[in-house]
Amino acid sequence: MRTLVTGGAGYIGSQTVRDLVTAGTEVVVLDDLSTGHTAALPDGVALVQASLADAASVRAALDGVDAVLHFAASIEAGESVTDPRRFWRNNTANTLTLLDAMVDSGVHRLVFSSTAAVYGNPESVPITEDAPLRPTNPYGQTKLASEMAIGDYARAYGIRHVILRYFNAAGADPSGLHGPDHHHKTHLITLCMEAAAGRVDSLSVFGTDYPTPDGTCIRDYIHVADLAAAHLDALRYLGAGGPDAVFNLGNGTGHSVRDVVACAHEVTGVDFAVVEASRREGDPTELVASSERASAQLGWRPTRGDLATIVGDAWRWHESHPRGYGE
Numbered sequence: 001m002r003t004l005v006t007g008g009a010g011y012i013g014s015q016t017v018r019d020l021v022t023a024g025t026e027v028v029v030l031d032d033l034s035t036g037h038t039a040a041l042p043d044g045v046a047l048v049q050a051s052l053a054d055a056a057s058v059r060a061a062l063d064g065v066d067a068v069l070h071f072a073a074s075i076e077a078g079e080s081v082t083d084p085r086r087f088w089r090n091n092t093a094n095t096l097t098l099l100d101a102m103v104d105s106g107v108h109r110l111v112f113s114s115t116a117a118v119y120g121n122p123e124s125v126p127i128t129e130d131a132p133l134r135p136t137n138p139y140g141q142t143k144l145a146s147e148m149a150i151g152d153y154a155r156a157y158g159i160r161h162v163i164l165r166y167f168n169a170a171g172a173d174p175s176g177l178h179g180p181d182h183h184h185k186t187h188l189i190t191l192c193m194e195a196a197a198g199r200v201d202s203l204s205v206f207g208t209d210y211p212t213p214d215g216t217c218i219r220d221y222i223h224v225a226d227l228a229a230a231h232l233d234a235l236r237y238l239g240a241g242g243p244d245a246v247f248n249l250g251n252g253t254g255h256s257v258r259d260v261v262a263c264a265h266e267v268t269g270v271d272f273a274v275v276e277a278s279r280r281e282g283d284p285t286e287l288v289a290s291s292e293r294a295s296a297q298l299g300w301r302p303t304r305g306d307l308a309t310i311v312g313d314a315w316r317w318h319e320s321h322p323r324g325y326g327e
């Protein structure tokens with residue numbers, strides 16, 4: 001079994017690559033290292049340092065490959081509003097480049113990294129996969145467009161696929177050796193860790209007047225190790241002939257911003273300052289997944305879903321790696 005992992009040097013991709021290697025799968029990573037890190041990869045993994053936009057390199061990387069895990073993307077929703085052309089190019093156009101190369105190379109298994117952002121403001125929670133798809137920013141639109149293209153390629157060219165819609169990826173490898181290292185830090189738990197480590201003065205809470213019990217937004221945080229495990233489950237599912245499918249990946253439990261801050265204060269033992277700010281445009285009030293389908297059809301069960309575990313693993317990484325991978 002040889003698997004191509006696009007974006008395999010990134011936060012979630014590299015966690016998955018390490019699991020694949022541990023499971024004895026041969027892995028080829030295609031990554032332009034725009035936000036990824038070679039130090040995140042296990043020794044001996046083949047790295048094709050190239051952009052997905054480079055069709056010739058993508059074709060070459062597909063040689064002898066049985067399945068593709070497609071993580072590579074631009075991921076910050078806020079940036080997608082001010083720089084949509086980069087997101088449409090990188091997320092959607094480059095996905096088409098990959099799909100074309102897969103069709104031409106006869107590679108017919110794909111696991112795609114999608115996002116809860118395809119749902120926009122949900123009518124109700126927990127959100128099931130059948131909820132209306134109404135993204136509220138270009139990031140979510142580019143991911144939804146990619147999902148639609150994958151569906152069309154599946155029907156016409158037999159690309160068998162699993163689409164995984166992640167909720168809020170969080171945490172770090174339980175070893176403390178690997179974790180998120182994004183130049184532009186926007187994830188709440190990462191920002192709490194930065195504040196606890198004294199690398200920023202305070203944490204901003206955007207909006208305290210939402211219709212939630214404590215007035216702050218509610219999200220479903222899912223451990224990066226649990227996300228990685230779902231990809232191995234998805235590969236097994238496709239290998240066993242499972243039909244094309246879409247799965248939400250979340251814990252099914254919502255935590256408010258204030259819950260996360262309180263947990264971070266407790267886990268780190270640092271009472272970092274919190275500043276209340278006005279709402280950010282486009283932030284949905286509550287995003288919580290129903291992952292019952294992934295549980296029933298993939299046999300996927302999060303094992304590190306407890307918020308204190310997620311924050312504790314994040315803290316181990318951030319405390320011991322003040323400069324991330326230091327590259």
Ligand SMILES: NC(=O)c1ccc[n+]([C@@H]2O[C@H](COP(=O)([O-])OP(=O)(O)OC[C@H]3O[C@@H](n4cnc5c(N)ncnc54)[C@H](O)[C@@H]3O)[C@@H](O)[C@H]2O)c1
Pocket residue numbers: 006007008009010011012013030031032033034035036037050051052053070071072073074075090094113114115116165166167168169170182
């Ligand atoms: N982090 C989250 O909370 C979250 C939530 C939902 C979905 N996702 C999705 O999961 C995937 C991985 O996210 P992440 O948090 O690991 O991000 P990341 O930025 O850490 O990883 C993305 C990787 O893709 C690479 N890459 C980007 N553009 C490329 C290109 N054109 N060619 C080759 N490589 C390229 C980057 O160098 C990086 O290694 C993305 O598709 C993202 O949309 C992430």
